[in-house]
Amino acid sequence: MNLKQLYQKPIILPALMILTYLSLLLETIKYPGFVGNHFLISAKVYFALALFLLIFLNTGAKLMKFVFRVNRILLIAFSVVYITLNLIEGAHYTNYVLNFFHLHLDGMIYLVLFSFLVFIIEKFKHLIPNSVGKLGIIYPAMIFSLVFFGVSNMPYVFDMAFARDSYIVFHLNSSYDDKMFYQWGKFYRFMVFVKNNTPTDSTIVLPPMEDPWLMGSGNPHFVRAFLHPRKIVQETKIISESDLKKYGSNTYILVTWGKEVCKPDPECHGWPRQDIPAKKIIYEEPDSVNAAEVKENLIYKLGDSKYVYGVIEL
Amino acid sequence: MILSTALILLITIGIGLPITLLLTPRLNKLAILGLSYLLGIGIYTLLMFAGNIFGIRFSLLNELGLLFLLLVPLVFFAKRRMKNFFIEIPKAVKNSKLEPVEKVMLGVLVFLIVTSFINTFYWPVYMWDSIVLYDFRGHVFAGTGYMKEAFIDSYYYGYPLLTSLAHSIIYLAGGKYPQFLYSAFYLSLGLIFYGFLREFASWKLSLLFSVVLLITGPLFYHSLFSYTNLTFTVYLAMGAISIFLWDKKKDSGYLILSALLIGLSTWVRSTEPFWAAVLLIVFLVSIYRKKVWNFALYSLFFFPIREVWKVFQNYLYGNGASTVTEISGYGNMFSSIFDMNRWGQVITYLYKYVVTPWGGIFAAFVVAVIALFLIKKQKDLFLIYFIVFVFLAVLILGTFSFSVTMESWYAIGDAAERLSMLFYPLFIFCIALVLSKFVKIKK
Numbered sequence: 187m188n189l190k191q192l193y194q195k196p197i198i199l200p201a202l203m204i205l206t207y208l209s210l211l212l213e214t215i216k217y218p219g220f221v222g223n224h225f226l227i228s229a230k231v232y233f234a235l236a237l238f239l240l241i242f243l244n245t246g247a248k249l250m251k252f253v254f255r256v257n258r259i260l261l262i263a264f265s266v267v268y269i270t271l272n273l274i275e276g277a278h279y280t281n282y283v284l285n286f287f288h289l290h291l292d293g294m295i296y297l298v299l300f301s302f303l304v305f306i307i308e309k310f311k312h313l314i315p316n317s318v319g320k321l322g323i324i325y326p327a328m329i330f331s332l333v334f335f336g337v338s339n340m341p342y343v344f345d346m347a348f349a350r351d352s353y354i355v356f357h358l359n360s361s362y363d364d365k366m367f368y369q370w371g372k373f374y375r376f377m378v379f380v381k382n383n384t385p386t387d388s389t390i391v392l393p394p395m396e397d398p399w400l401m402g403s404g405n406p407h408f409v410r411a412f413l414h415p416r417k418i419v420q421e422t423k424i425i426s427e428s429d430l431k432k433y434g435s436n437t438y439i440l441v442t443w444g445k446e447v448c449k450p451d452p453e454c455h456g457w458p459r460q461d462i463p464a465k466k467i468i469y470e471e472p473d474s475v476n477a478a479e480v481k482e483n484l485i486y487k488l489g490d491s492k493y494v495y496g497v498i499e500l
Numbered sequence: 501m502i503l504s505t506a507l508i509l510l511i512t513i514g515i516g517l518p519i520t521l522l523l524t525p526r527l528n529k530l531a532i533l534g535l536s537y538l539l540g541i542g543i544y545t546l547l548m549f550a551g552n553i554f555g556i557r558f559s560l561l562n563e564l565g566l567l568f569l570l571l572v573p574l575v576f577f578a579k580r581r582m583k584n585f586f587i588e589i590p591k592a593v594k595n596s597k598l599e600p601v602e603k604v605m606l607g608v609l610v611f612l613i614v615t616s617f618i619n620t621f622y623w624p625v626y627m628w629d630s631i632v633l634y635d636f637r638g639h640v641f642a643g644t645g646y647m648k649e650a651f652i653d654s655y656y657y658g659y660p661l662l663t664s665l666a667h668s669i670i671y672l673a674g675g676k677y678p679q680f681l682y683s684a685f686y687l688s689l690g691l692i693f694y695g696f697l698r699e700f701a702s703w704k705l706s707l708l709f710s711v712v713l714l715i716t717g718p719l720f721y722h723s724l725f726s727y728t729n730l731t732f733t734v735y736l737a738m739g740a741i742s743i744f745l746w747d748k749k750k751d752s753g754y755l756i757l758s759a760l761l762i763g764l765s766t767w768v769r770s771t772e773p774f775w776a777a778v779l780l781i782v783f784l785v786s787i788y789r790k791k792v793w794n795f796a797l798y799s800l801f802f803f804p805i806r807e808v809w810k811v812f813q814n815y816l817y818g819n820g821a822s823t824v825t826e827i828s829g830y831g832n833m834f835s836s837i838f839d840m841n842r843w844g845q846v847i848t849y850l851y852k853y854v855v856t857p858w859g860g861i862f863a864a865f866v867v868a869v870i871a872l873f874l875i876k877k878q879k880d881l882f883l884i885y886f887i888v889f890v891f892l893a894v895l896i897l898g899t900f901s902f903s904v905t906m907e908s909w910y911a912i913g914d915a916a917e918r919l920s921m922l923f924y925p926l927f928i929f930c931i932a933l934v935l936s937k938f939v940k941i942k943k
């Protein structure tokens with residue numbers, strides 16, 4: 187029996203479809219990529235191969251008609267479950283479904299799309315030519331490449347679309363600040379706090395651009411984007427005496443703990459790391475843009491307050 | 501948001517549409533709509549920039565004045581074509597009878613495009629590069645009325661200004677969410693791609709391959725936030741395909757269209773030398789067709805757009821390179837050209853960050869090249885494949901040059917991945933053309 191005859195066996199296609207369903211189901215429960223990691227061949231390959239054979243093989247057998255009927259039921263079932271779980275995730279937080287239901291939504295989308303694409307091919311198979319002239323294997327090779335490209339891209343795109351839409355549905359009333367906080371977390375609140383507590387013509391002094399401030403309060407371009415038109419000045423880990431004297435009265439030094447990993451932890455965190463005579467120190471209340479504590483006419487010392495973010499007015 | 505959206509629509513219909521209709525009146529209507537957005541926003545931002553250099557402050561009133569100054573003569577010159585266009589569009593919609601398979605494909609497209617717009621109308625600018633550079637400049641331009649406040653150091657004038665000025669338009673009109681501009685670029689990509697393909701293939705096949713294009717992960721992802729890669733891809737890829745249309749249709753309108761699109765691609769990102777590849781191709785085609793004036797015509801529209809930014813950037817840098825010295829600068833890499841070890845690293849890098857993400861579409865493109873010879877259509881489709889191969893050569897040589905000049909080149913693979921996005925429309929266009937020939941063979 188040659189390969190072509192083998193493929194034409196009525197059991198091959200239903201068996202491959204069941205194998206694909208099981209692989210995708212397994213990946214929904216374990217994690218996307220699980221089948222490829224443990225059984226050599228990725229579930230995406232089964233997915234693409236099943237669609238490819240559906241296009242090129244005869245699907246008129248009774249068994250296939252039964253498979254298509256089951257597939258239609260599965261399409262409805264998977265779609266309803268996937269959309270419901272996505273909405274639940276959107277109403278709560280990222281990975282909520284994974285935490286509570288132990289299901290990977292980015293794996294489940296493959297099940298939905300597989301059943302959807304099987305349904306589409308079932309309906310429109312007659313529109314796709316089975317072979318082209320004397321091209322032999324070239325035409326099927328091109329179709330397989332295109333199917334594989336679709337299988338690699340569609341789940342990513344549709345999962346992203348559903349996840350993002352579901353989030354938006356449940357957060358329609360979020361303000362600009364809520365949205366920016368969602369994206370940038372505490373750093374955004376700190377920037378709003380600094381903005382609220384410094385004049386627009388002031389000078390803001392930043393820690394050096396190194397861990398633990400590298401991608402946050404120590405990055406002058408990043409900080410400037412939030413605090414413009416304030417003048418941004420970068421300092422070294424220990425500010426020289428001459429620099430301190432040089433700064434005018436409208437200067438504010440950031441008090442910042444830093445968010446990146448550094449060594450030795452936690453001693454490497456916290457800035458400024460020296461005593462600084464201050465006109466005023468305003469500390470930020472954690473998880474808020476409000477001031478938690480205001481101290482006037484004193485010497486700033488690292489670790490003097492339980493608060494770790496704020497501004498020192500010179 | 502209503503005012504800023506209306507302003508963008510006005511720029512598209514008032515500037516982009518008449519220019520497109522004057523250049524390519526017989527092109528597919530959907531492609532004309534897509535091109536109207538690209539040309540409208542590109543040319544308008546270029547004039548905003550020029551106006552500001554001559555002292556015209558960025559303000560809503562000034563920008564509206566500039567808009568009407570352009571809009572009135574353009575609409576006057578193209579009024580008959582515009583009238584016909586607006587009469588034909590509803591007719592075409594009314595007469596179109598969709599088959600079920602076409603409804604499914606349209607449904608997929610509508611879902612993706614609407615999702616993209618929902619997201620970009622909802623989210624403010626939040627991605628790092630955009631917050632720090634592209635959107636920051638847009639904010640400062642709109643806030644201060646001038647550009648110099650934003651050019652604090654060379655970091656801020658490393659990239660051209662199309663997207664930043666487009667953000668400024670939104671902020672000047674009172675908007676806070678400029679990212680919908682990128683959904684519009686995504687939509688335009690789909691419309692133009694469909695329209696260009698429709699010139700050679702059936703409506704069903706064109707629609708199918710537009711779906712293939714818009715379900716491409718990186719393209720959809722980049723439509724959701726404000727990086728320059730998608731915008732660059734749309735201008736460059738559509739500009740390159742316009743060259744193919746010019747040669748096939750023997751219509752200079754497409755040549756000028758290409759010059760404008762490629763020129764505007766350098767108004768989005770100026771460091772990647774793909775524009776030079778298109779220039780070379782236009783030169784070769786002009787020589788081959790014995791119509792050298794075509795090259796002059798292309799240069800006439802391309803260079804003013806490119807040079808405006810280059811001259812300004814060089815002025816800010818205090819020195820810098822002209823286009824000629826820039827091209828000759830690429831010659832510096834020739835001393836390392838026989839370094840086989842480096843070539844090995846470059847090939848590994850490109851395989852990992854470019855070919856692997858392309859995946860199936862690159863395989864399909866390779867198969868399409870073989871098929872092209874089997875069906876003996878290599879002469880018919882030679883130019884579009886030649887364009888893609890020249891672009892691939894630029895990518896390989898550009899990466900090689902990058903590896904010579906930049907020590908940490910190997911560490912920023914995601915930049916190469918983002919840049920290689922521009923090949924998706926080109927690969928898919930080539931594959932679709934070959935498949936359209938298959939269908940004819942079948943018949």
